[in-house]
Amino acid sequence: MTLASKLIAITFGVMASFGVVAQTFPTKPIKIIVPFAPGGSTDIIARSMADPLSKQLGQPVIVENKAGGGGSVGALEVIRAPKDGYTLGIATVSTTASNPAINAKIGYDPLKDFTAITNIAATPNVIVVNPSFPARDFKTFMEVIKKNPGKYSYASSGTGGIGHMQTELFKSLTGTFIVHIPYRGAGPGLIDVVAGQVPIMFDNLPSALPFIKDGRLIPIVIAAPKRLAQLPNVPTFAEVGLAPANRMAYYGLLGPAGLPKDVVDKIYAAAQKAALDPAVRKRIEDTGSIINVNGPEAFSKEIAAEYATYKDVVTKQKLELE
Incomplete structure (x- = not known):
């Protein structure tokens, strides 16, 4: 085999290896961070989805509560996580719109520091x-x-x-x-x-x-x-x-900025299938929420719209942290 042939073979081998990694995600447990204490709406929705997501993805999905700072403690842990899909978070209006809109020192930009995956549910x-x-x-x-x-x-x-x-x-x-x-x-x-x-x-x-x-x-x-x-x-x-x-509260999945598209697509597809489970739908709807699995692009736009709305409210109402 010539040197050129060997280089080509190595190149295709590396590309194939990357393809295998993308196709086999996930290969270990996935953690979903809930940025509030157990028992609230955010926690209920995360736990309602955890087992069905696990079944779809073939790996355990573990819910971990990281409360504090109006949700910012958990949100910061998500953005600092490796960009591999194994640490995700539940996005709420408080963590991705209203708190960042009023707190310039919150430590993250909701539009730049996360990868939106999908909304899961909306609550009146x-x-x-x-x-x-x-x-x-x-x-x-x-x-x-x-x-x-x-x-x-x-x-x-x-x-x-x-x-x-x-x-x-x-x-x-x-x-x-x-x-x-x-x-x-x-x-x-x-x-x-x-x-x-x-x-x-x-x-x-x-x-x-x-x-x-x-x-x-x-x-x-x-x-x-x-x-x-x-x-x-x-x-x-x-x-x-x-x-x-007339704005409902959302509860969605996100990861750190720069999450690979194949990983995002796989998690979104799993969430779509999980939300079709009648038991999941009933548990979420029993809280008064509405299933709304809308995908990365739609959820990203939803977050941006909420953030813009509350930035405007802060300006008009001259709001400051108390």
Whole structure:
């Protein structure tokens, strides 16, 4: 064999080896980082998908909770991981849009430091009030807060969280003023609204729904594509003329920037098949969420749109970290 022939053979051998690596991914367990504590909507959706993804990919898929910094601790671990597909993360509006929009020192750029793989599910958000609040519907709610600027307050999961930023978006659209009371998580804030310590909250539907059902919270308006079967008398923001506020929370898969396309495509295909499992669909939909496996390009655009929206809110409302 001539030297040229040997070089050609070596070149094709190396190329073939790379092809085998791409085709055989994954060859070891995959870790999915949930950037919040166990038990919340983000954690439930991640764990609902873990076993079905494992079956599709042929390797264990392990969920690991890395809470802190409003989701930034877990997000930073994802971007620092090797670009091989073995460490992924769950993307939320808080980690990829609202927190980065208000916190210039968060340590990452949501548009440059991640590879979007696919959204998994979207969750409606709802404005709720304590039964002591003098309104039971959207029209009366607006009349009350417009006549009493600064009199009423609202709870949130903390400055920069989705509840804070969605309420500020609502305020900017309606020209109203209600006072922000940040909590260390949505759970404590919701408890105080149920107890009547704070009258208003813009919360994920899954956590608010049980209190709505037993009459301890009153739903006013919801961010969803259409009215929900669980709340048929509650209008959407689009119906009341506030379409820009009609934004659901997303929960998707992402990896560090520069993830190889073959790896992204394989994980996306596995997620598509996993979401077809009736048990997976039921578990996710039972939380009040909607399955939305949309792929890398669509999910990347979704993240960019949310980030741009909340950057604009920060500017218009002159928001700063408290």
